[in-house]
Amino acid sequence: GNSVTQMEGPVTLSEEAFLTINCTYTATGYPSLFWYVQYPGEGLQLLLKATKADDKGSNKGFEATYRKETTSFHLEKGSVQVSDSAVYFCALNGNQGGKLIFGQGTELSVKP
């Protein structure tokens, strides 16, 4: 079945450091891929998405490219801020009526 694996956290970075959070997936067909972010005490917010191979999703300085050849959707940001501290979830939609399959989440902590 479909599944998502993302790098384990927590990840601790200094402000202005480069961020990569790895995400790989297993799916049949051509799923859509997402990154959701959960700030402390809040619900999940859609950060970015990509719906087909080679698409790049971007938002708030974050980027991720849909790589079908490596079944990956790694999240990157060139310079993180303290306000980026949150839990990040990689997810896929196997085009089965909107059901999402999530990775286990990666906690990011950015220190000033």
Add this chain to the structure above:
Amino acid sequence: DAEITQSPRHKITETGRQVTLACHQTWNHNNMFWYRQDLGHGLRLIHYSYGVHDTNKGEVSDGYSVSRSNTEDLPLTLESAASSQTSVYFCASSDIGRVEAFFGQGTRLTVV
């Protein structure tokens, strides 16, 4: 603004009691979902609905039920609460033909 709201935000209940968590969305989305979030597991799908009077079991449906009597609401019922159901519960909705889902703020349930 259209939104999705969950209530209560926090609840403590005793083992064996019946508990109902509410989810209400004003987007007029056909698809609604309930997930639970546990450390190390990400979010896992409990139940979902593709429209009024439609309900389906997800990955972790044992001990839970839902009903869909209108488009806006999908209440989640724990028939006889167990300590293993202590978790954070998220409701989500998505529109037909759209791949992304939108989440509520979550309900933190503690079963003692």
